Each structure stands twice: as C-alpha cells, then as structure tokens.
C-alpha cells in the first residue's frame with residue numbers, strides 16, 4: 091500500500107510518473123521470480139489526461155522480470171568477482187585494464203585506481219621482455235584461452251610467481267573484446283618445489299650437495315680445466331672411528347658431529363669448490379682450477395686437516411675427530427669421473443690402512459696393492475677347503491740352557507694362484523672380512539691335532555712341548571671361541587698347560603671388561619696366556635695385573651735395537667723387571683744374534699725366540715732342528731760346567 095501511495099502522490103504532484111518499478115500481482119499461477127511467487131516485476135509509466143471529457147490516467151506497463159533477474163545475477167557475479175581468492179584482471183581489446191578485483195590488489199599491491207585504464211605492462215618484471223603480454227594475448231586469441239606459469243612484478247618490486255589463465259571474450263563477429271586474466275599465487279608451491287629440487291640434490295642431514303650433484307660439479311670442473319689447462323683435485327674424506335662416536339654417544343651426537351664436520355670442510359675451501367657428502371661419514375671435496383698438487387697439499391695441511399682436528403662442540407660435548415683423505419688429480423691420475431672417484435677412494439683406503447689421520451695422493455702402486463688385497467680376499471675364502479693353509483712352528487728356547495721349551499704356531503698360506511702369501515699380507519684381510527674366525531678355528535684345531543701327534547710319537551721327544559697360537563681381536567670378540575677351544579682340546583685330549591694363546595697388548599687393552607671375563611673362562615680350560623708384542627701398546631699397569639697372564643713377549647722392535655740404543659735396553663730391562671714382579675715369564679722375540687742373546691740374558695730374560703735359533707719350521711723340520719740343536723745344547727752345557 092505504501093508503494094501505491096507513492097505512485098499516486100507523484101502522479102498528483104507532477105501529472106506524470108516515469109519508469110516506476112513495481113511488483114504486481116499476476117494471479118495464483120503467475121511465473122514470478124523464485125522467492126517472489128505470484129508477483130512479477132514491471133515498470134510503469136503514467137500520465138494524467140482528459141479522456142472524453144473526463145479525468146483519466148494512461149498507464150503503460152512493461153514487464154521487466156528478466157531484467158530484474160539479470161540485475162540480480164550481475165550483483166552476484168560482482169560479489170563473486172570481488173570475493174574470489176584468485177586475482178582477476180579484465181583487459182579490453184585495446185589492452186587497457188578495465189577492472190581488477192580485491193585479490194589482485196592484495197597480491198600485487200596496486201590499488202584499483204592505479205591499475206584502471208593502464209596497460210598491464212607495469213606488471214612485467216624488469217628482466218622480462220616488454221612484449222610479454224602481447225605474446226600472451228596472441229596465444230589466448232588463437233586458442234580462446236591460455237594458461238601457464240609466469241612471474242609478475244609487485245608494486246614493491248618483488249616478483250610474484252603466479253599461475254595465469256587468460257580467457258578471450260569475443261564479440262559476436264569474433265573479434266576479441268576482453269581478456270579475463272585470472273592468477274593464482276603459487277609462491278608457497280614454488281617454495282616447496284624448490285625445496286624438493288634442493289633435496290633431490292642435497293643431503294638432508296648436512297644440506298651439502300649429494301653424490302649426483304657432486305658428480306655434476308666435478309664434470310663442470312673438468313670441462314673448465316680442459317679449457318684453462320688447470321687441474322682438478324678430488325678428495326675422498328672419511329672420518330676416523332666415527333662408528334665409535336655413534337655407538338658410544340648415540341646417533342644424535344653422531345649426526346651433530348657430521349654437521350659440524352660439514353661446516354668445517356666448507357670453511358676450509360673456496361666458494362667455487364664443492365663439498366659434498368656421499369653418505370655415512372664419507373665426504374668428497376672437489377677443488378677446481380688448481381695449479382698443482384702442492385696447492386692441494388697446502389689446502390690440506392694448513393686448513394682442512396687442522397680444521398677437522400679442532401675440537402667440535404656438539405651439544406656441550408667436546409668431540410675430537412680426525413679423518414683419512416685420499417686425493418686423485420685430473421688429468422694426471424685419470425680423465426674420467428668414475429675413475430677419479432675410484433682412485434681417490436683407493437688413496438683414502440691407503441690412508442686408513444696406514445694408521446689414519448692423514449692424507450695420501452693416489453699412486454699407481456696403491457692400485458696394485460688394492461688389487462692384490464682384492465685377490466687375497468677372494469682366494470682366502472677358499473684357502474681352508476683347498477688345503478692351502480699350514481701351521482709352522484717356531485721354537486722358543488730357555489735363555490740359559492738353550493733347551494726347547496715351547497713352539498709358536500705361525501700360519502702359512504701357499505696359494506695355488508698367488509703363491510706364498512705372508513701373514514702380514516693376509517691376516518688383516520682375514521680380520522676385516524671376518525674370515526679370521528673360521529681360519530682361527532682351523533689353527534686351533536691343527537695345533538691341537540699336532541700336539542696329539544707329538545704325544546703319541548715313539549721316542550716322545552716332544553711329549554712335553556707346549557704350543558702357542560695367535561689370536562686377533564675379532565677372534566677374541568667372537569662368541570664361538572670358547573667352544574672351538576674346548577672341542578678341539580677334547581677331541582685331541584690336550585691336557586692343561588699344553589696349549590697357550592698369544593694376544594697382542596693393544597688387543598687386550600681395546601675392550602678390557604669383556605676380555606677379562608673371556609680370558610678367565612679360557613684360563614679355566616687350562617690354556618695359558620701370553621701377551622704378544624709387549625711394549626708397543628699402551629698398557630694400563632693396574633689392568634695388566636688383573637689379567638690371568640703367564641707370559642710377556644717383548645716386541646721384536648726393542649730386541650732388534652737393544653744393542654744400538656741405550657733407551658731400548660733400559661725399556662727392555664724395565665719390562666723384564668715388571669714381568670718378574672707380576673710373576674710372569676718374559677720372552678724376547680726376534681732374537682737374531684748371539685750378541686743380542688747375551689745382553690738379554692744379562693738383563694734376566696727367561697726365554698728366546700728368533701732366527702738366532704730357528705725360523706718357523708714344519709713338524710719334520712722341527713725334529714731335524716731339535717736333533718741338531720741338542721748337540722749344541724750339550725756342548726753349551728759342557729762349556730758352562732767348565
């Protein structure tokens with residue numbers, strides 16, 4: 091009723107009413123807009139007039155329901171346009187911006203008025219060609235739409251990575267009238283993509299380049315060196331005894347140390363060089379544009395090695411690290427990437443095996459050695475079954491009488507393919523591969539069998555003879571040792587005191603607690619214990635006195651220099667004194683001359699072993715030797731009694 095009142099009021103005032111919007115009833119079945127059932131929109135215009143002499147009103151109705159609906163839709167679209175989280179920019183056929191929405195304003199930093207009427211070129215980053223949008227319009231025109239990843243420039247100069255979609259709106263004749271450009275901000279996606287690409291080429295723990303990137307860098311360093319005539323150095327770096335830190339302090343601290351080492355290595359070289367981690371505690375450094383190997387030595391000695399040796403602070407723990415380094419040079423050592431990496435690895439292995447904490451340049455002799463080692467390893471696996479191993483026996487004599495007291499069993503390997511291989515060449519390989527355990531059991535079994543043979547021999551010259559065998563660290567750690575000793579001894583009826591084991595001083599000190607229990611158990615089997623190579627390790631004397639030891643064997647390096655160096659004589663004297671104080675027998679090994687024997691006898695040494703008396707011998711050679719030396723013993727005794 092109020093609309094009606096307004097209508098008639100206007101009509102009364104002005105005599106006309108123009109374009110008056112009304113809703114009017116069109117009956118129960120009328121097709122009103124949804125929600126307006128029974129009502130319909132119309133525009134009406136009216137004029138007061140005289141008709142046939144009477145006051146009349148001429149009214150014109152235009153139904154505008156469809157216009158009203160369109161208007162509502164437009165309103166809705168405008169809301170969608172504004173509320174969209176995607177930036178929208180509408181550009182006309184003259185390449186002028188007609189509209190931008192709020193998301194566009196937010197993303198680019200330009201407000202509506204700055205953008206309106208402008209060419210969108212201000213959105214092109216400085217490094218991009220100015221025909222950028224023209225090309226896009228052309229592409230969008232041809233196909234009706236275009237989409238792709240582009241960079242826009244924000245008002246503050248930053249670049250904005252977006253996914254841009256352009257749709258062409260055409261006139262009925264087909265000419266483009268508008269381009270609707272929708273953009274989605276992909277900054278976050280870009281960041282995570284970058285992270286993924288980074289991770290594909292880097293090590294997660296240290297963020298250093300990984301193997302594949304390292305190889306890439308090495309390749310370009312080589313290409314560069316080809317042009318300049320300079321050299322490239324590949325450094326293989328392996329931390330020494332890293333496993334100990336991991337095992338004793340935990341992986342967490344181990345990881346911290348690796349990160350610290352990564353930082354130090356990076357600090358040690360120039361920015362153009364590459365520091366990478368291959369995994370575990372292995373790092374590779376590529377030094378590019380190097381003049382000569384002296385330059386590499388300088389980097390190693392004055393920066394890299396000292397930096398690694400400086401204490402590392404890992405969560406309050408002061409850790410000390412050292413590393414073994416192998417270096418291969420391009421082009422002198424090899425031209426190919428794989429070969430360079432391999433040779434650096436060989437040199438690193440060499441540094442490890444010569445006592446660690448040092449650097450070596452690759453040399454051809456190392457490959458031979460590495461190949462030889464490889465051969466030894468593969469042949470050694472079959473040595474027992476092929477019957478290539480034998481045990482020889484080196485006599486140990488009484489220092490005063492020269493009488494045979496015991497023999498030391500020494501392993502000999504006569505390989506069909508490699509010929510005679512000395513224990514110094516194959517024992518450490520056996521230790522590293524774990525083969526020492528079955529080999530060691532074979533040694534124990536063979537020594538016990540030999541004892542049984544001597545026991546049963548007519549004449550019985552060796553009936554009382556004791557045999558010692560050498561045990562290395564990993565044998566002592568292996569769980570089967572006690573069982574192996576027990577079963578061989580039982581099988582061959584070896585009585586107490588006939589079998590002895592030799593353990594080096596350093597092996598013994600490596601794991602004091604475990605060793606002590608094992609040794610006590612071994613002792614309980616009636617097996618004697620000798621400390622081998624005494625004087626080369628770092629014994630704690632208080633520990634030493636706790637072990638159930640029978641003998642000390644003074645290392646042959648002291649014996650050898652006893653005549654030339656008064657210090658060695660002094661050390662030897664004190665070892666003998668110490669041994670006697672602890673109630674042990676003291677044996678000198680490596681006695682080569684009578685002069686040495688005289689000095690050692692004077693110092694109170696109990697037994698001698700060495701080439702002065704005999705090398706290691708087969709059982710039959712041992713019989714012959716004994717027969718010969720008995721004559722010597724008798725003549726010596728005669729001389730003494732005179």
Ligand code: C2E
Pocket residue numbers: 484499500501512513514517530533559560561562592622623646679680681682699700701702705706
């Ligand atoms: P080792 O236990 O110190 O053995 C003594 C080594 O010194 C033997 O070398 C022996 O031949 C040598 N030798 C003896 N007298 C003299 C001498 O007057 N002068 C010099 N210069 N050398 C002398 P070999 O047989 O080559 O053994 C070397 C090492 O290999 C042994 O040192 C021992 O550690 C290890 N080994 C030998 N057999 C076995 C074994 O069955 N098991 C284990 N685990 N290790 C073994």
Ligand code: CA
Pocket residue numbers: 498560592622
């Ligand atoms: Ca020995």
Ligand code: CA
Pocket residue numbers: 622623643645646679
């Ligand atoms: Ca020895």
